[in-house]
Amino acid sequence: MYEEVTIGARLRALRRWRGMSLRTLGDLADLSQGFLSKVENGKQPLDRRSHIAAVAQALQVSETDLMGGPHLTQDPVQSEPHVHIPALRVALQTNGIKAAATDRARPLAALVVEVRDGLEPLRRACDYVAIGERLPAVLDELYVHTAEPADELAQRTALETLVEACVCATFTAKNLGYPDLAYMAAAQAADAASHLAEPAQIGKAAFLRMQTVPKAPQARTLLMAERAADALEPHVNAPGAVEALGMLALTASLTAATCYDKAGAEYWLAEAARLAARVPDKPLTNWQSFSTANVGVWRVTVEVERGASGASVLKLAESVDETSLGRSSRRAAFLADVGRGLARDRRTQAEALRWLKRAEAVAPQRIRNNAAVRETVGVMLQQAREAAVGRELRGMAARMGVPH
Template sequence: MRGETVRLTIGERISWYRRRRGLSQRVLAELVGRSEDWLNKVENNRIQLDRLSVIAAVAQELDVTLNDLLAEPSFVDWGPDTGQRTTPSLRATLLTYRQLVPARKKVRDLHPPEALLERVTAVWDAYQSARFGYMTGALPGLIEDLAYAVDQYDGDEKRRCQRLLALTYQASTGVLTKIGEADLACVAAQRGYDLAEQADEPVVLTSLTRSVSHALLSAGRYSDAVDLIDNAPSTVGTLDSTSSRAFTSVYGTMYLTGAIAAARADDAATTNDFLAQADVAARRLGRDDNLLWTAFGPTNVAIHRVSTAMELGNVPLALDLGPRVDPSPLPTERQVRHRLEVARAHSARNQRDEALRLVLDAEQLAPEQVRHHSLSRDLVLTWIRRSHGPQNEQLAGLAQRLNVA
């Protein structure tokens, strides 16, 4: 159904599914604790519905997934980076029975761990550069080669390949959440977590805990994600004077993910507590770093203060904090996400020109990320629906490139 609604705003999508369910506006509004007038304005684009906690509540009452309402396109364009094997190949690799029945795995070339590490690094670098097409093309073969290596090696080499495969599943989770494949992201995250446990790698296990939380977020299971992070110290431990910089980085990043989950669950107290935990870790590091591809440090904590403010509906705070954050020390994916967040805040105050400028800037940095993100597409669609008179050429061109025109 998602393909049928990709050129609709979130409000129009709610209307589409509501009618398919045979519900009146009054009934659906009551189910989510809102007024009929509010829902009417949402469905007619007079209120821009951008808080994921509210969207998830509507999705639950309509008996659809969060991504059905967000309509994130999993279609990945072919290109030099991808070839003609993208999301379907990654799906087949994650769901193949050969991963579950080792005795029936195909014989393939056995690669040394050093060569596999180079490929894992390339995939993670691509994620942080928002090259999602490259990732969907590269991940299937990498997962299969690593799974074979885990099966064939013994001792330290086997453990090293388990660690690399766990991190590859984590990268898979990341790109799958970006392109709207929430169910597959959950599969990848759980596989990575299980491998990290087998390898007895506390740093990797902490990193995969964050990955599982990301998968739960993409599925709209915010309270589950909060509980996971809240209980994580009993599994992964806590910071102390002996904690490595790598552990400190993944530990702080885990709490940033938890803060987003808590904000989407409308739990301001837990959001602030998790942000404080992340801030402690960032202060210990003393600078921005990218250990284990976390992009963690004071800047990422500041970015998440903006994001959580928006998730909690505190637009003034987001507009106060957002423009003061310089995201340039961080990888492209983080810079673009911050620009989209600040654009959302400006749009909420009807400052469309500034919001459009930020989205266009983000597109220059990472066109794939902007094309796949539900936030950028819904902003553009809403601006178009509200436009009167001659259409803004920049906006019209952006809508065409996002395939929502």
């Protein structure tokens, strides 16, 4: 699974396999020939969702074919989380709401505490090794309770807890580079939510689905997100609905940006800000960290997707209260997005490296497995000329399995 191949080299191989010239690919993907040439030569990152979707669709390949699967290195921090993926896959593939794969489980109350106070904090901290050691068994046991509930209340509690466990499974699989497994976990959450028939739970499951569908075609994903938000809006006063609706709005904003729909991206960001004003600004306790601070984080993500670079990214970052995010997955993603935006401008690449290293320090397991960061580091390494910067880049590249 460890591939000494850059995305640029993979793009060139896929393009030649399809018998396409750079000009033909550029015309099909609506990207310039010069840009694609720089990507193939490792001088420009292919890290925007819109570009990845356009190129994959033009080549008629999957995003995984283009971006590559998990990159396993000799660095244990990067590679050890993958050890537990087979057990997670088995738990998701062999269980069903009415058909558990095992027949023994801890008391339901203990599993509720395990998910809420054990797995959820680990998910926020991106500790995928610890998650992998615990999550497969928790999923098995929750399915025992959904298949043979003690009563109606127990069944609802088991289903609600299963949705949250699937949130953990979805993002663990996604962030480690297993999109098929992430989609499977999201589908399991949707199944549990449909049995509950509660708008907030259905909204949560819809949010997970938006996180796992392919990037192309994005217009279809945007329509899905807008429909899910519209369906939840009338029930916004239900418990947990504001956070779920807010996350759907943020997803719609990012997807609109990917579709080059600036007005749509701004509209959904404004909707998310309006909803965030209704909940405490406590990212570390709200569902999926939804809060005013988190809306600011997503604004940075949206603008980086739209092509923001250099000093303009730093200005956006100044509006975010980073300290409120704690040592969390959301903070790591924010730091990485700022770093990726800074890396696009050679004048701010030294600053970019500092932000990327801070992201790595907050969540090393996530960042060292992040394809977009890996791509950015590889391009920066290609462009590096100063020895001091080169040494630091080579160190980070080695930890992420980037050829150096």
